[in-house]
Amino acid sequence: MFTANRGRLALIGAVAVGAVVALAGCASGDPLGSGSSSSAESSTLVVGSQDYYSNEIIAEIYAQALEADGFTVDRQFRIGQREVYLPDITSGKIDVFPEYTGDLLQVLDDTATSGTPDAVYSALTKALPSGLQALDRADASDQNTWTVTKAFADKYNLTDIASLKNVTEPITVGGNSELETRPYGPTALSDKYGIVTAGFKPVEDGGGPLTVKALEDGDIQLANIYTASPAFDSGNLVALEDPDGLFFPSNVVPIVSAKVDDKAAAVLNKVNAALTADTLVALNAQSVNDQLAADKIATEWLKKENLI
Amino acid sequence: MNFFAEALQWLVDPANYVGLNAIPLRLAQHLGFTVVTLVIASAIAIPLGFLIGHTGRGRSVAVASAGAFRAIPTLGLLTLVALSIGIGLNAPYIALTVLAVPPILAGAYTGFEAIDRRTIDAARAVGMSEVQIVRQVEVPLGLPLLIGGLRSAALQVVATATLAAYVADFGLGRYLFAGLKTRDYAEMLGGSILVILMALALEGLFALTQRFVVPRGVLAGRPTDIRTRSSRPRPVMESAIEEGQKNVHSK
């Protein structure tokens, strides 16, 4: 009886050993390729992107433009939120990353103040750690707003943020949980404009469809939605004007490592110059409304603009 | 390691005990959410489990679907439901109920199945009706495994209920998300410690419950000579608490 088991045990052992070997292979081979920016292939540029569909489209545009000019590109897309990927950018594991001027500046320097797009851009170039460089900023931007529904805006005659004073019902704010403590958050509304909000409801989708739905359902009255969101296309949402510069302008800007030479930089600057505010909204709409994949959207646009 | 020191500091900071984000309030919300989810899941799973356990019908369906249900990722379900019904607590309740049903269901019917068939035959022989058999024989004898299932469900719901804060201003998950997004790891770790403490407290509660609800006879009648077993396997009872604990890995 037990002798029969001996063979089986050998089999079990073989399977276990095989699994361990396979595992070791995985561990050193880094299955998802995140560490594959090995120094051996110095000609390869690593392009990264946030875990955000719009950012992925821009990264894909950069990648395809570089490839069309003969560069080899390693795509490391959708690698999470800023706190996850920022260390890898600063340590040079990623060579090209589409960022947003104001958003990145606030992370790098929490005493930074808002201003014109150019002022924020130049502040960012100074705040970047050594070894990193910001190429030309695009006209396209994707910045925070205080947004209400059209019906709500009409009811209280709302145009800019200060006009929220007209509202007589309680205002519940919705957005990512960090919004609650950000310098432009509910506290700024009360300190700067005397607008007291009734509460904060977290919706962790970065101003996505669920936030829009919450606005429409009346679960929240005021939300933070990014300017390039295709949700504004419907005409049912109004982004309140921000004459006092509560929000930082956040233009699209490629953050690059020293490995990006003048030739590559020229390619990226050329692409970025064509990236207007309306373009970004249109690209996002293709992703959300037509449900196209990022690489297809990027190819189509680059061809249309004669960039590849 | 000073992350833990910071987290402990966060836990005792008086500033975290006032207002709408106070620790006691978040604890109460989290506990309330867990209890309500367990009640909803029990209302679905226990009658169904008793029915399956008593009749033996639908068991293969239950077994097969329980495996699939267990594999449903809560995050995916939550986002899907939230997209169709909006923000607030309803979407988390639905997603977490789906998480809690399989272990409770399994606890309910395996509890019945583990009963010695001769006991049930005896009950039938002395003239008990089917309803009486269920209420007076099968339910009390199946309790240890049912409570084990509930305990396992409670543990999972407490840990996963943090996701409610994805779409609602509710529970201990608020500390996790806020800490994550603002890179305030003390807050995030402090929140996690609270979740673990609550899980511990519930464990203790279930251990006590088992001690009180399991009929004395079940413990007294513990089989000592395993050679005299019936054709159907009987539950091998250790203490009631150990027996319940066996079910914890039914995630």
Add this chain to the structure above:
Amino acid sequence: MTWIWANLDLIWDRTLDHVVLSVPAIVLSFIIALPIGWLAHRYRASRGVILTVVGLLYAIPSLPLFIILPIIVGTSTRSPLNLVIALTLYGVALMVRVVADGLASVDLDVRQSASAVGFSTWTEFWQVELPLSGPVLLAGLRVVAVSTVSLATVGAVIGVQSLGSLFTDGFQRGIQAEIIAGIVATVVLALVFDALLVYAGRLLMPWTRSRAATTVTDNAAGSVSTAATPASENRSREIAR
């Protein structure tokens, strides 16, 4: 639905990523749980402590664990290793108790017979206790496999690609078909792993085929050891005779 047909290759890629993350975690949790479970089984004093500690591991919410782990372990923040380690921890939490229960399910008579014919503790473990507790271990491993596959989706939140990436992307873009595809693919993958384990179990433990066919399926439903224990005891008696 059109999204799904247009993105089959994406779903397939994410499925492969998911396999690469979950398989090492499942294998590692089994290997690590064996000695710990044996310790818990062997000494009464260690049993309570070990089982309580591993039980608590399971109560740690996954999201903060994924974030804190790199800080503690010292891996890169977005290394897939973090996820593998975290999933392994959860797997061990489930599996240790199963191993302890599985070893406890081996009939005392059998163990004594093994000692009587001169097996050392080491050979007794490998040649008697481990094979005889096989069905219980298999049942536990099936639960570990299914829950690991399910949990791996949370990795998307920390930037490790998996089927969970379909949730976050679908959530941002409001594409419900993408989220549904992610859920269905996760469930299917879990069921495939489960079926493979059942098949492996039949290959490795042919003696269980006739009797344990039903018992083993029960266990996937929940009460891993409680359902399996009496049956495996029966079986061990049979073999001993």
